[in-house]
Amino acid sequence: MTTIVIAAGGTGGHLYPAVALAREFLRQDPATRLLFVGTERGIEAKVLAHEGFELALIAAQPVMGRGLVKAAGALLTLPLGLWQSQRLLREQGASLVLGVGGYTSPPVLLAARLLGVPRVILEPNASPGMANKVLGPIADLVFVTFREAAGCFSPAKVRVTGMPVRRAFLEGEGAACERRNGQGPKTLLVFGGSQGARALNDAMIGALPQWAALRGQVAIVHQTGETDHARVKAAYEAAGVPAQVAPFLFEMPKALRAADLVVSRAGAMTLAELAVCGKPAILVPLPHAIYQHQAHNARVMAEAGGAVVLPQRELTGARLAQEVTALLRDPERLRVMGERSRALGKTDAADVIVRECLGLIKHGARG
Numbered sequence: 439m440t441t442i443v444i445a446a447g448g449t450g451g452h453l454y455p456a457v458a459l460a461r462e463f464l465r466q467d468p469a470t471r472l473l474f475v476g477t478e479r480g481i482e483a484k485v486l487a488h489e490g491f492e493l494a495l496i497a498a499q500p501v502m503g504r505g506l507v508k509a510a511g512a513l514l515t516l517p518l519g520l521w522q523s524q525r526l527l528r529e530q531g532a533s534l535v536l537g538v539g540g541y542t543s544p545p546v547l548l549a550a551r552l553l554g555v556p557r558v559i560l561e562p563n564a565s566p567g568m569a570n571k572v573l574g575p576i577a578d579l580v581f582v583t584f585r586e587a588a589g590c591f592s593p594a595k596v597r598v599t600g601m602p603v604r605r606a607f608l609e610g611e612g613a614a615c616e617r618r619n620g621q622g623p624k625t626l627l628v629f630g631g632s633q634g635a636r637a638l639n640d641a642m643i644g645a646l647p648q649w650a651a652l653r654g655q656v657a658i659v660h661q662t663g664e665t666d667h668a669r670v671k672a673a674y675e676a677a678g679v680p681a682q683v684a685p686f687l688f689e690m691p692k693a694l695r696a697a698d699l700v701v702s703r704a705g706a707m708t709l710a711e712l713a714v715c716g717k718p719a720i721l722v723p724l725p726h727a728i729y730q731h732q733a734h735n736a737r738v739m740a741e742a743g744g745a746v747v748l749p750q751r752e753l754t755g756a757r758l759a760q761e762v763t764a765l766l767r768d769p770e771r772l773r774v775m776g777e778r779s780r781a782l783g784k785t786d787a788a789d790v791i792v793r794e795c796l797g798l799i800k801h802g803a804r805g
Contacts, residue, residue, distance in 0.1 A: 440470045440799060441530050445546035446538040447476030450485070450631060451705040455562055456538050457489055458602040462788035465605075466796070473530055475523070475546050488688055496522040498541045519545030527553055533799050534558065537577075539570045551576045556798045560791070562601055562706035564734040566590045578798055581791050583706055584738060599791055600784025601710030606691035608714060608785055624766045627697035628660040629687070631724075635703055637750050638722060639666045642701075644755020646677040648763065653679070656766065659697070661687045698772065699765055701758070704736035704747075709782075712744070716780030718772050719745040720761050722753055744779030 442463055446456035456474065463470045474493045476482035486493045497518045523546045527535070535550035537543030537559045550557045559577045561570045564584035574580055574591045582588050583601040630638040639662055642649075649658065658681035662670045667685040674681045687693050694700070694715050702708050704723040712719050721739065723732035739745040748761060765772055 439531075440467060440533045440796075441473065442470060442534050442536060442795075443473050443475060443527060443530060443532045443546065443550075444536045444538070445475045445543045446536075446540070447474070447482035447542050448480035448540045449705075450481065451562060451707045452538045452540045452542075453480070453482055453485055454604065454707050455560060455602050455710075456536070457485070457491070458604045458788050459536065459560075459791060460489075460491060461605060462602065462792045463795075466789075466792055471530075473526075473532075475526065476542055480542075484686075485688075494526055496526070496542070496545060498545055516545055520548055523549035524553060527555055534795055536560065536795070537570070537573060538562070539567045541569065543569050543573060547573045547576060556795075558791075558795055558798065560602075561587050561591075562710075563587065563731040564706075564738055565731040567731065579794060581794070583710065583787075584735070586734070586738070597790070597794060600787035601706055602788035602791055603707075603710050603714050603785075604691065605788075607694065607711055623655050623657045624698040625657045625659065625696050626762060626766070627693055627700045627702075628658065629690075629700065629702040629708065630661065630663060631703045631705055631708065635663070635722070635724070636666055637753055638701065638703070639663075639670050641753050641755050641758040643670065643673045645759035645762075646673065646679055646755070648755070648759035649679045649681075650677055652763070656762075658682070659684075659687075659693055661685070699762065701762065704732040704739075706731070706735050709735050709739055710784075710787075712739070713779050713781075713783035714785055716776045716783070718765065718775030718779060720758070720765070721745045721747050722750055723747065725750045739779065739782065742778050742782055744775050744782060 444456045446452045460472045472491055474486055474491055476493055477498050482493055497515045527549055532555050534556045535546055537547045547557050557577050558579040559570050559573055561582045564586040566587050571590055580591045580595045581597050581599045585598050588596045628642055660681055660683050662685055664685045671683040674683055700717050700719040704721045721736040723736045736747045740747045
């Protein structure tokens with residue numbers, strides 16, 4: 439039996455591409471066994487329970503962007519995480535290890551290298567993170583979403599595939615994610631990532647007078663994150679603005695297909711989902727992201743004509759309402775932006791990556 443071990447977690451941006459690949463492994467070979475490796479810190483326990491995948495926990499903590507003392511403490515967990523990972527890979531008889539960056543990947547990929555288990559990494563962002571840069575030399579294959587990231591890795595290992603997205607974005611009712619015929623109110627989806635974004639939440643609250651003025655013209659769906667949910671929901675209710683306000687949207691494919699316009703951060707997973715669904719967006723990149731990867735991601739989509747970038751330093755309720763209203767009142771511009779967004783989408787990324795992985799398993803690790 440083929441056993442795939444996937445090191446991914448922390449945020450949806452790391453986890454959901456891995457879920458897409460896990461589903462594709464099972465589609466191509468239903469006998470495949472999938473095991474995710476994560477920590478207690480991230481959202482993996484909640485999401486993977488919903489998705490029906492097994493999760494093993496190891497000791498690992500983020501290093502970058504945490505200050506000297508916390509970074510040193512995180513590095514001290516690496517030997518324990520490495521030992522746990524080696525034991526886990528031996529016990530499970532791992533056929534291949536897949537890392538999606540973040541702080542979970544290094545101990546698991548290093549353990550796979552020591553045990554001679556084939557290793558691949560997926561780099562979701564246009565500007566690669568430190569974990570994947572460090573792990574690149576020991577990986578057998580490196581799959582990148584953006585061509586701009588390829589130069590950070592050995593050319594012989596790199597495959598430019600695009601981002602794997604869950605088939606739910608591609609199949610079922612409205613499989614092509616076609617826009618609706620324009621009848622009825624427009625739908626605005628606000629999505630600050632798996633953990634929410636306080637800046638987006640604050641701007642939406644600040645724009646409540648404008649949203650009230652658009653009653654009947656705009657239906658709002660707003661994912662807030664767990665921490666801010668009660669505050670944001672109460673603000674909508676106090677202003678008398680109807681909206682679907684949720685801490686987390688498990689059915690993101692359905693929500694995205696229904697949207698006419700999306701306001702979101704610029705994580706690589708979010709942009710890939712926007713692209714395969716052909717959705718226009720207002721992107722507010724996370725300003726303090728390490729390596730400014732969200733700014734790089736957003737620039738790619740904006741230059742293609744699929745999005746408007748609104749820097750967080752310029753984000754106010756009034757400015758956000760102005761941008762949203764201008765776009766929703768210009769159907770032709772929305773249509774063109776949607777087409778240009780869709781042109782960036784790679785619908786076969788998961789299929790290509792899984793086939794390459796199965797070929798690597800057949801021929802074994804390179805060293």
